[in-house]
Amino acid sequence: MANTRLYLAPLLLVAVVLLSSKTMAQPAAPAPGPAGPINLTAILEKGGQFTTFIHLLNITQVGAQVNIQVNSSSEGMTVFAPTDNAFQNLKPGTLNKLSSDEQVKLILYHVSPKFYSMDDLLSVSNPVRTQASGRDNGIYGLNFTGTANQVNVSTGYVETRVSNALRDKRPLAVYVVDMVLLPGEMFGEHKLSPVAPAPKSPASGVSDDDKSTKKAAAPSDKSGSGEMKVGLGFGLGLVVMCLKFLF
Numbered sequence: 001m002a003n004t005r006l007y008l009a010p011l012l013l014v015a016v017v018l019l020s021s022k023t024m025a026q027p028a029a030p031a032p033g034p035a036g037p038i039n040l041t042a043i044l045e046k047g048g049q050f051t052t053f054i055h056l057l058n059i060t061q062v063g064a065q066v067n068i069q070v071n072s073s074s075e076g077m078t079v080f081a082p083t084d085n086a087f088q089n090l091k092p093g094t095l096n097k098l099s100s101d102e103q104v105k106l107i108l109y110h111v112s113p114k115f116y117s118m119d120d121l122l123s124v125s126n127p128v129r130t131q132a133s134g135r136d137n138g139i140y141g142l143n144f145t146g147t148a149n150q151v152n153v154s155t156g157y158v159e160t161r162v163s164n165a166l167r168d169k170r171p172l173a174v175y176v177v178d179m180v181l182l183p184g185e186m187f188g189e190h191k192l193s194p195v196a197p198a199p200k201s202p203a204s205g206v207s208d209d210d211k212s213t214k215k216a217a218a219p220s221d222k223s224g225s226g227e228m229k230v231g232l233g234f235g236l237g238l239v240v241m242c243l244k245f246l247f
């Protein structure tokens with residue numbers, strides 16, 4: 001009897017390990033294959049019209065984070081890449097008015113921590129989380145609507161078509177968008193932080209005084225905590241990666 005238990009214990013352990021590694025690796029692609037690690041910058045460079053986005057991915061280090069997370073997460077990722085034209089069409093100064101925290105958030109907003117094929121986007125339940133959502137599912141989401149081969153993405157502030165894919169294989173999808181996805185939370189009426197140019201509504205009688213108090217009252221720790229959540233997200237990715245190594 002005691003002998004059987006001695007045999008059973010390691011067997012059970014093996015079973016648990018197998019089971020847990022199976023569940024964790026389940027949605028992953030059938031082995032990365034011999035191709036080198038996925039490099040978002042290289043994919044975008046091939047596309048030939050993403051200089052600004054590449055630059056922003058680089059200075060915010062979001063690009064490097066995507067490369068790491070796409071390699072470690074079983075969910076994959078989806079990136080919406082605005083063209084250089086899209087950035088040129090922004091109102092002058094739009095990006096410069098953002099703090100560096102907000103710039104990071106804007107770029108994170110173009111990345112979703114899950115792989116979506118075009119078909120997935122047609123049937124996905126809105127809103128879709130982005131890397132800017134952090135743990136707070138309710139904010140910085142994207143809405144997708146469409147029919148057949150045309151999918152639109154909406155931020156609550158802008159809406160545009162999801163055009164062709166630069167890459168559409170797990171674990172990374174990269175879609176071209178011809179507008180910068182300006183989050184409603186940053187630019188819309190109910191923005192969380194006063195970053196956009198004050199809306200032109202003379203009726204509300206916003207004086208210069210009002211503007212400066214608004215600025216002074218900006219919750220300076222707000223984006224900080226957002227960053228922390230994002231960091232946690234990536235940290236979790238790393239933990240999952242370590243677990244994979246273990247099993």
Ligand SMILES: *[C@@H]1O[C@H](CO)[C@@H](O)[C@H](O)[C@H]1NC(C)=O
Pocket residue numbers: 039040041042045
């Ligand atoms: C990714 O590709 C870019 C452009 O081809 C290159 O400059 C960069 O070193 C690559 N990064 C990695 C981690 O290989």
Ligand SMILES: *[C@@H]1O[C@H](CO)[C@@H](O)[C@H](O)[C@H]1NC(C)=O
Pocket residue numbers: 054055058059
């Ligand atoms: C990325 O940013 C670093 C500084 O953070 C800079 O040294 C490097 O040249 C940049 N690379 C590209 C491709 O812009």
Ligand SMILES: *[C@@H]1O[C@H](CO)[C@@H](O)[C@H](O)[C@H]1NC(C)=O
Pocket residue numbers: 037067068071072
């Ligand atoms: C990707 O993951 C593999 C193992 O899962 C590891 O060997 C490789 O170094 C990782 N690449 C990057 C760029 O993190």
Ligand SMILES: *[C@@H]1O[C@H](CO)[C@@H](O)[C@H](O)[C@H]1NC(C)=O
Pocket residue numbers: 126127141142143154155156157184
């Ligand atoms: C997405 O749609 C829901 C309702 O369908 C709406 O409440 C929400 O504000 C929308 N969000 C965005 C980012 O468009």
Ligand SMILES: *[C@@H]1O[C@H](CO)[C@@H](O)[C@H](O)[C@H]1NC(C)=O
Pocket residue numbers: 145146147150152159160161
């Ligand atoms: C998609 O968005 C474009 C504007 O970019 C609009 O003209 C078009 O009607 C939208 N399509 C759908 C199906 O909502």
